[in-house]
Amino acid sequence: MSGETLRPLRADARRNREKILAAAVRVFTAQGLDAHLEGIAKEAGVGSATLYRNFPTRQALIEAVYRNEVARLCEAAPALLAQKSPFEALRAWTRLFLDYVTAKYGMIDALRAIAATGGNPYGHSREMIQAALTSLMEACVAAGEIRADIPPTDIAAALEGIALTSAGAEHRQQAERLLDLTLDGLSVRR
Template sequence: MTEGAQRPLRADARRNREKILTAAVRVFATEGLDAHLERIAKEAGVGSATLYRNFPTRETLVEAVYRNEVARLCDAAPTLLATEPPLDALRAWTRLFLDYVSAKYGMIDALRAIAATGDSPYGHSREMIHAALSSLMDACVAAGTIRTDIGPADIGAALEGIALTSASPEQRQRAERLLDLTLDGLKTRP
């Protein structure tokens, strides 16, 4: 094995890592960054040693959670397109985008602190999200269900605006209504 290369995780270790990341999203969203890591381990159903073996610091956990949420959002696009009509896939993905933003806001202070050290947890996330949104919109255009004069950058800006104003859990219904209005404005008209 080359220096710096990592062995693939065993199936149980991979499951534990996923449980930790899922629990961390929930705990950070409800308790903020002051949440105790032991609380996250308990919520995940693993011991503290397992959590620290996977994520030796709070910063590594926050960064891993963020990257996992971006990957989950972006990986959903092809899955949705394979199982739903394009416009329904786009609609479902916008709901996942709200979930992603809610998770991100629960960790925003830590993400900023990590970025201030010179490490960028954001990396290529904006490009990845743009590519996922583009694939959904391209499928809708090909199906003739949305207008061709509005691009992914415009819809991305609209999604970000909706998320900034209405992404908190108590505003979820409002956010979904705004998403529906935005998507209805995209539809082709006879």
């Protein structure tokens, strides 16, 4: 079967898959890993059979949700740069980073369990996120909006630190204030 090529999903099947992934983020974030898959299907507006056809196991769903969230975060960088000034794109992306981390922490135990069984849900996520952040920062430096002496790895560490301490919904305002403080420190003084 290795020579078999996969057909692209029909538009309705792709929409159902996207609805399931979006619902799973919401449900796992709110209820944690004990969330019932049938509840996710209901939240997505699809039948359980549709969910299981797309994701035959809880592990498959969790991995797909995580990878989808990483892809959405990384794909947002060029879209934001096309719509906003580089600094405002960076600011908006840091908020999306908080959303990503909040969703990730709702699934952290499951992701660890998958990794413990030999799976690799994280794959190249760190590199992908670092590349997205680097592109945003390079655009800001080129526009003269941020300092050039701070490497993206330092900002990534700051974002991770903020997210670790303040990513929960109850701490969102504090997290956003800390993000603004970090970005203000990165700004070029005029």
